Amino acid sequence: MARIKVIEEKCTGCGACVDACPFGAIRVEEMAVIDEEKCTLCGACVEACPLGALELEEVVRTGMDTSKYRGVWVFAEQRHGKVSGVAYELLNVGRRLADDLGEKLTAVVFGPIGEDAVRELIYRGADRVLWADDERLAQFHDDTYAGVLAEMAQAERPEIILCGATSIGRSFFPKAAAKLGTGLTADCTGLEIDKERRLLVQTRPAFGGNIMATILTPDHRPQMATVRHKVMKEAPRQEGREGEVVKWSPRPENLASRTTLVEFVEEVEETVNLADADIIVSGGRGLGGPENFALIRELAMLLGGAVGASRAAVDAGWIPYSHQVGQTGRTVSPKLYIACGISGAIQHLVGMQSSDVIVAINKDPEAPIFKVATFGIVGDLFEVVPALIERLKRRKG
Amino acid sequence: MDIVVCIKQVPETTEVKIDPQTKTLVREGIPGIVNPFDMYAIEEGLRLKERYGGKVKVLTMGPPQAEDALREALAMGADEAVLLSDKALAGSDTLATSYALSMAVRKLGYDLVICGKQAVDGDTAQVGPEMAEHLGVPFVAWVRKVEEVSDGKIKVQRLMDDGYEVLEMPLPALITVVKEINEPRLPSLRGKMRARKAQIPVWTVEDIGADPSRVGLEGSPTQVVRVFTPERRAGGEILQGEPEEVADKLVEKLEAMGVI
Structure with missing residues (x-):
C-alpha cells in the first residue's frame, strides 16, 4: 500500500x-x-x-507500452454546426505541444460541419483533421461522442488528447477516458511538455483556486486533459496553410445513443453567454432588487459582454441560476470582469479571480472584492454605473 | 425505484485560509461538510422517492470521519447509508475512485444513481461520468430538472452553455445535478435522532469485490507531482473622484490596456 x-x-x-x-x-x-x-x-x-x-513509496503501476503512442490530438467541439472558439484555443496550445514533441497535430471533429470549417482547422494549425462526418454526430450525446473518440484513439494511438472544459467536454471526455482506462486531468490552466520524459505536465486549480496542482499521467496513454476556456489564446489564422483531411467512418455501435434528445430550448441572452464572453458585467446584492439588473444589462450590452450575478442575487430570485458566477455557479475567466455591488465572498472570488482585468464598484471600502480588483471604485453603483454608461455611449458616438 | 446517491465529505472551502507564513492551506479546525452539490443530489433522491416510491441509499468513499456526511443525509431522510473506507483506497484519482464507487453501487443495487455535478475540493466533475462508464449505464450530466420517470425511462433537462436540452434515457441510469434543480431540505428533529442512532456499515475493497490493482495509488493513472499556492492577485488601484471623473478614468485605463 x-x-x-x-x-x-x-x-x-x-x-x-x-x-x-x-x-x-x-x-x-x-x-x-x-x-x-x-x-x-x-x-x-x-x-x-x-x-x-x-x-x-514505490507503487507498481500497471501501465501500457507508452512508446507506441505518438502525436497530439485536440477535440474541436462544434455546437449547432459551428466550431466553438475553444477549439482554436486548443489548436494553439496543441501546436506548441506537438512542436515540442516533434509530432503532428491532429484536430478531431464530429458531425456535418462542412469543408470550409474543416479547412479552417488546418488554417489554425492542424496538420491533419480526423473528421467523423456523420449526421448522427451532429447533436452531442455522451454515448456516441465518447464511443467514437475512444474508437479513434484505440486505432491511432495518440499520446495526448485535449478537449475544452465546456459543458460538452466535461461531460463526455471522462467517459472516454474511462473507456480507454487512462488518466484525465480536469480544467487545466497550464500545459507544458517535459521533453526529457516526453510527458504532458498539466497544471490545474483545485480547492476553488486556492491551490494549484501539477499532474502527470506517467504510464498510461493517451494523456488526456480538459482545458479551461478563455485561458489560452486562439491560434493565429494562416490562410492557405496545408494539411490532410481524413474521413472517419465510425463503427455502427458507436453511433447509437441511449439518450435521445426530445428538444433543445435556447435561453436567449440579451448579448452573449457567460462561457464565451470576453467581457462580463455582474451584479450582486448591492443592486437591491431584480429591476436594477437593467443597469447591468445596459452596461453589458454597451460593452458587448454577458451578464453575470453573485449567488446572493440568484438566491434572491432576481436573475436565473444560469447567470451565477462562483463556486456553485460557473467559473469564468474573461478579459474584463466588472463586479457591481458584489462584496466578494470567497465563493464568488474563486469563480472569477482568474479574469485578466477586474473592476469592482462597491460602497463598502472594506469589501473583499477590492483585494482582487485591478481597478476599484468605492462609491454608489447607482451613480457610478450610469456615469460609466454615459461615458461609453459618448465613446461610441 | 432504488436510488443511490453518491456524496463526498469536503472541507468547508469557504473557510479555507492561506497561512501567510507558510503559504499553505490551513485545514486545522475546518469542519468537514457534505459537498454542496451533493446536497442537491440527496434532495433530488428524496423527492423522486416521494414521487415514485422506493429507497434512497447514500454512499460515500473516504476516511472513517466521512461517516458524518452520511449521518447528515440520513437526517434529511435517506433510508440507508454505506461508508466505503479502506486504507487501500488512499491516493485514488478519479478513475480509481469511480471504479471503486461503481463496485459499491453494484452491490447496493440501483435503478438510478445521482451525483452532485462536482466536488468543491477537487472540482473535477469526472467521477460521475466515469462511474457511468464503469457501470455501463447511460448518463446525463448537469441535470437541472427531472421531468418524469415512467415506463422504465427518465426524462431530464440538461443545462448547457446556451440553454437546456430535454433528454430521455432508459433506466438504470446515472445523472449529475446542478444547484438549480432544487432547494435542499433541513433535517427534521426526528431525522436527526434517527441518524444519530443509525448503524452505518463500513465496506472494504474486498467487500465490494474490487480488483485491488485498480484502486488507490496503484490504480490511478494520474499522479499529483506538486501542489503549490498560486500567486495571489495583488489589490490594484483605487480610482477616486466624482462618478463622472472615475468613469472617465476607468474608460481611459481600460482603453489603454486594450480590453475594451
Missing part, C-alpha cells in the same frame, strides 16, 4: 515538510510524522524536503 515514508537516517526534523503540506498532515516529533488519515499522498513534502528524507 502506498504511503509517504520517512527515512530516519536522513530526517533532521527541520519542519520544511510541515510547511509544505497543504493538508496539515505532518508534525515533527524529533522527526517528521505523517498522519495517514489526513495524507492524500500528494507528494508536496517529498519535493520540499531539502535532505531527501521523504519518499513516496
